Amino acid sequence: METSSESVSQLLQRWSDGDKGALDQLMPLVYGELRRMARRYMWQQPSGHMLQTTALIHEAYLRLVGQEEKRWESRAHFFGVAAQAMRHILVDYARARHAGKRGGDARVVSLEEAAIVSEERAAELVALDDALLELAGLSPRQSRVVELRYFGGLSVTETADVLKVSSDTVTRDWNQAKAWLHHELNCSLET
């Protein structure tokens, strides 16, 4: 993956230099890698072992950028892209799963409660995504903070690096966004 690791590093560099077009090229690369990994992992491992969200992104980073890349910044930027990709992937999946249930024609032979639980979870995640979109209209940065922290598993410092703001700001944003989202989701549950 020599060529792609080079280009991903370069794209990350260009993006952090302010080239918005670089993101459009990065996204499909990251997206595709996450998908490939999911497939590969599933069948190399004894069944039941899955990569967790953060581990998936970390793994994708190693594959696309490689360990040679030492610059912290570039890593943070990669995580920024990956968090967004992850959000799309998981929400799309959740939406499909939820829709399948709604449609009534999902052929489910569920022997486990977990299958059901994860359908409910799917609905929750879809609702969270909707609320995040709304939040982006009120505070784009808060919405980004949630995306990075929740879908990308980034720490406060990492999030601050990606967004080029102070850690305090991230903490405050996170704090308010969390309370607001929680309120939104519980209200929508009630109605």
Add this chain to the structure above:
Amino acid sequence: MTPERYEKIGQLYHAALELAPADRAAFLAEACGDDELRRDVASLIASHEQADNFIEQPPDDVAAGWQAAAASPPGRSFAHYQMFSLLGRGGMGEVWLAEDTKLGRKVAVKLLAGDVTTDVACVRRFAQEARAASSLNHPNIITIYEIGEAVSENGGTHYIATEYVEGETLRQRIASAPHQQIRLAEALDVATQIAAALAAAHEAGIVHRDIKPENVMMRRDRIVKVLDFGLAKLTEPATPAVDTQLPTLTGTEPGMLMGTPRYMSPEQARGEKVDARTDIFSLGILLYEMVTGRAPFAGTTMSEAIAAILRDEPPPLAESLADAPPELERIISKALRKDRAARYQTTQDLLTDLKEFKQLIESGTRPVRPRRVMRKAPVIVAAAGLALAAIVGWFYLNRHPALTEKDTILLADFENKTGDEIFDGALKQALAIQLQSSPFLNLFPEPRVRQTMGLMGRAPNERVTAEIAGEICVRNNLKALIAGAIAPLGSHYVITLEAINGHSGESLGRQQVEAESREQVLRALSQAASQLREKLGESLSSIQRSNSPLYVEQATTSKLEAFKAWSLAVENSYSGRVIEAIPLYKRAIALDPEFAHAYSVLSTLYGNTGRPGLAAEYAEKGYKLRDRVSEYEKLRITNFYYAFATGELSNRIEVLKLLNTTYPRDGAGPADLALTYRQIGQFDQAVEEAHEAIRRNPNFAPSHRALVLALFHLNHFSEAKDTIALAVQQKINHTDFHYVLYQIAFIDGDLGAMQEQIDWLSGKPDEYVASDWQSGSAAFAGQWRKAQESASRAIDLAAHGDTKEIAARYATEQSMRGAIFGDYRRAKEDAAQGLKLARGRASLPRAALALALCGEAGQAKSLIDELVKLYPEDTVIHSIWAPAIRAAIELQRGNAAQAIELLQPASRYEAAAEFWPQYLRGVSYLKLKRGMEAAAEFQKILDNRGQAALSSLYPLANLGLARAWDLVGDASRSRKAQGDFFAAWKDADSDLPIMIEARREYEKR
């Protein structure tokens, strides 16, 4: 809200959070200009306090689900399973929808998670138990096909392949019900089926241990399947735990709660050794939850839930279920006793209580309106009467050991004082149907009545008055008889029923009801029966035991004329006059377009006379109307739906097994089962079931037909002949009897006997079949022109009205013969003609196979695609036709090895495939120069002539055998086989391509 306002709220929110909670209100009151702003900030603060762990952890569970889904592209295969999609996932592993490529059927494959299966001893115990469970073979227990281990470079994965059940889990059913409450009747039905499954398992010493709504599947046809027997054992410690370890809670992954304590028994929660009574407790919880929509033992955390199981009594049903029947309360509380010694001790006991209660509910859903007492009703009651109640109760109590013939009751003829001949026979028939659907009742059969009448010196068609009925009872040692009368009362009718002791002649009780119109008569009759039983002082509990649907209009139809047509039709089809019965059933449907059972019975008549298209149409119609009928008819209708609409034979077999255990006196179920086994080539089982069918009801033509056909297929020719002779003695006859006799005569070379069978058909509505037989026997002898002539005659005779499909079958049958004889031009013409006549199950597969053999791969392929699309679940199409057609295509392309591979799914059913898989395989082996294997295939054909006695492939198998022996250098065997071929084809048309080729080979050798 605007971004500015949101920011403002944020500033106030953070400022307030820095204050002590007590000071916040004052701060906000001062800092916020308006009330609305203050409320917004306050609610954000409130959320903050609750939001504690909210979105702090990444959505790992969803990521895991996505990974599983992402890893499920079609094409992933595992052992001999092709995975299609992930059906479910949990702590135990994953469940995939897959196809078994060896057998060509859909299966559910459960891959056990690695950590569950690392304990070898544990796996072994599980496998043992699962195997034991799979041997149970109960219609309410999911069938386990295979338990195995697939080894890959990363180690082994244990898997279990089971039947794929399409439907929803009980959990989903509950969730989608209004208020999460399932209707009482349905809940009881589900509980009864689960109990039946458990009773069978417990009898075999197997405890489920994990009965919960997720482990119960409900199919569209309302058959319930219990999943995962023995699986719970996997997560149990190897030695019985004595501490408080919870068996099904171990081995969980982070973020995944495996198992739930909600359905545990107290002994399970305490970690004690469990037995069958644990399952009883869990089923009690399920039933409680189904009817009330809530868990009997609630708790938000696991330990609370466990504490509730150990300590609390469930809230009374009445809290969530208005009018909760006390009997339901009693059953549930007996199942939910904490002390297992106080619980139901066997599942059988629980099952019995459930069944009885279910019947009570089903029969009692319509309140019986008190009738006016008629003082001067001019009713003449036949001297006999009705003691349904007492009799039924008596039968019930004495059903162990099983009822014997002497426990039968007699129905006398109704006395019809109305002058309206529609009531002649109809009311008796209605009452008979009602009584027949009881599992524990047996009616004295009509032919035996007539026989006894003969012995009494009476004309066999004389009316069976109450007096005569009494004498018949005495002569046959019958316990009781039932008779009734109908008389006019102005524009109304009065119906009287009476029960009488068969020995003493003493009246056991009588009942009168009034019907306001002709249309109300059948309903009134049902009411009379139930009221009489109450009047007799029968306890409610013994009424509920009768299991007879009290409303006959549900069982069949409310239209008397329709009922009459039905009665006539039944009479005809019982004695084998199938073609004559068809218009009568049609008439019944015309008179009552909602007559579900009539549609379904028509479907079987069409299906068994070579009209699969019409059969499918009627089976669908009946199935759509099945909500209106009794339980008995519902099972019959579902059976026909699987037989003729979808063609899912494994489902059909299950439904029939359920029918046969629920109605142990009904002969139609085993007869249908015999025919189903015949369809998949399991002739020994077919014989067994047909015998059972005849034992249950000796006067039912389909049973005799099934027996004759199965015996014939097994090469038991003389037994088949004897069976026919016996049936004919009992005035039962059937076109297929004559077909079998014709074939036996043909095998014996007895031209006279062959002609006799042809003559028997002369002038009959289905005369065309005789020409078809003649074309088959001519083709067998290589007399291709003669075969064509007879076939044209058969086609001309059938090619109109509702027999078009039959003509299409004949034409395409001819096209297959033409194709193997090498007359491709003719074969293609015949295929085209057949498809023009009708395009469906009768013609598509045959035309496709013929065209494949003619080298028309493109056309053949598009025909199979059409076929598979039309009938995606059809067992015979998937397991026999499609493999054969695909193999023929590859064979013509020169890919013999692939052809053999493609025929793999057909091997299971090839006894029913009229030699095609064996023949195609034989030819493929010849192409591959594998002489011994080719010889074995051809020999299979020659050894099993009865499977398809007139098949043109039979003589050609000798030709193939000659070539096979030649390949391995066995000249004498080769010559012998060649001689057999030329003997069969001594009068064959000499210009047939295959004949020319055979002669050339002969000269060479």
